[in-house]
Amino acid sequence: MKRLLSILMFLMAVMPVSAYDIAVENADGVTIYYNYINDSTELEVTYRTNRIYDGYDGGYYGYIKIPETVTYMNRTRRVTSIGSDAFLNCNNLTSVVIGNSVTTIGNYAFDCCRSLTSVTIGDSVNTIGCNAFDGCSSLTSVSIPSSVNTIGNYAFRKCYGLTSVTIPSSVTIIGYAVFCNCSSLTSVTIPNGTTSIEGYAFFDCTGLTSVTIPNSVTTIGSSAFQFCTGLTSVTIPNSVTNIDDDVFSGCTGLISVTIPNSVTSIGSSSFQGCSGLTSVTIPNSVTSIGDRAFYGCRSLNSVTIGNSVTTIGSSSFQGCSDLTSVTIPNSVTSIDDRAFYGCRSLNSVTIGNSVTTIGSSSFLGCSGLTSVTIPNSVTSIGSSAFARCTGLTSVTIPNSVTSIGSSAFNGCI
Numbered sequence: 001m002k003r004l005l006s007i008l009m010f011l012m013a014v015m016p017v018s019a020y021d022i023a024v025e026n027a028d029g030v031t032i033y034y035n036y037i038n039d040s041t042e043l044e045v046t047y048r049t050n051r052i053y054d055g056y057d058g059g060y061y062g063y064i065k066i067p068e069t070v071t072y073m074n075r076t077r078r079v080t081s082i083g084s085d086a087f088l089n090c091n092n093l094t095s096v097v098i099g100n101s102v103t104t105i106g107n108y109a110f111d112c113c114r115s116l117t118s119v120t121i122g123d124s125v126n127t128i129g130c131n132a133f134d135g136c137s138s139l140t141s142v143s144i145p146s147s148v149n150t151i152g153n154y155a156f157r158k159c160y161g162l163t164s165v166t167i168p169s170s171v172t173i174i175g176y177a178v179f180c181n182c183s184s185l186t187s188v189t190i191p192n193g194t195t196s197i198e199g200y201a202f203f204d205c206t207g208l209t210s211v212t213i214p215n216s217v218t219t220i221g222s223s224a225f226q227f228c229t230g231l232t233s234v235t236i237p238n239s240v241t242n243i244d245d246d247v248f249s250g251c252t253g254l255i256s257v258t259i260p261n262s263v264t265s266i267g268s269s270s271f272q273g274c275s276g277l278t279s280v281t282i283p284n285s286v287t288s289i290g291d292r293a294f295y296g297c298r299s300l301n302s303v304t305i306g307n308s309v310t311t312i313g314s315s316s317f318q319g320c321s322d323l324t325s326v327t328i329p330n331s332v333t334s335i336d337d338r339a340f341y342g343c344r345s346l347n348s349v350t351i352g353n354s355v356t357t358i359g360s361s362s363f364l365g366c367s368g369l370t371s372v373t374i375p376n377s378v379t380s381i382g383s384s385a386f387a388r389c390t391g392l393t394s395v396t397i398p399n400s401v402t403s404i405g406s407s408a409f410n411g412c413i
Helices: 002-014
Strands: 022-025 031-037 042-046 062-066 069-072 075-082 093-098 118-120 141-143 164-166 187-189 210-212 233-235 256-258 279-282 302-305 325-328 348-351 371-373 394-396
Touching: 022 069, 031 075, 164 187, 210 233, 302 325, 348 371
Parallel strands: 042 075, 062 093, 093 118, 141 164, 187 210, 233 256, 279 302, 325 348, 371 394
Antiparallel strands: 022 031, 031 042, 069 075
């Protein structure tokens, strides 16, 4: 008896299990699989069988048209949803038309449909789920209807062939990593009414050359445009108050950026590696410049620091090798470690009279610097602060200084 039960349990484990309630053949001869939803009054498109036996393939291929209604056993029901995973890994699916009755495209619905080149989204869809078209690498364009108000995280990630996209004004939040790695995307218009561009939204969209951010946007999340190497200019609207970490990091083609008076903080690494950026004006509204904010902006030759900044973060201008002069306003109390490390063209620096600490290696390797006056407010000069400033001929150290770190002027020949 035990042996018989074991055999039955084994058979139940290995036999394909139906993942659908009904299967109905379309007028064009294609069979689509459905589940009953909403107390069996409506239908949701689903995959064919237990996906373990389909290689995680929903069982669809070629051209698929999702009908608006389906008649089965003499009863007609509306098709209102494409279920989660319904077309997951359907590598031979090439084209899809979604009927106007559908309101929801579920999570992972078309995930990794690598041959999908065309999709028509019906005018009743209001939700596109997370990862819905993630990895659809052959998809070249998509029109999102005005009925859509929610686009889930990662919805179009790794759509490498996507060149254009229309985002309707009904969408108020561009979700996390929605267009991440869409390397062929050349332009995008973010509609008025959008309030938030979340983190990694356009991460690594290397083909993106321009972007218009409307005044309705209040938040641009971390890494939102990181590694958009084709982006040449960007205007941040007056509605934005914070530039988050890594937002434009690695945008090597960026030559111009406008920071509005509404911005109060510039996050860590926000413009790191923007090697084409030549000048930047930091408005008086900004109170803090984060660590590595302009690290490696080697073409930056001019920077204006607003008079509300209190802290210049670690490595904030490190490696800005073309920077020739800088004025640190009286509002600044701390120049953190490595702040101007390796700014070898820097020949003039004015340190405001509220600075109390000059951090370690803060001006290390500024070989163009010939003289520096340290104000009476400074109490501490960190280790290697002016090391290898080979052009430095004179320095004034006030009586307020109580600590000079090791190697502070090492190599000042």
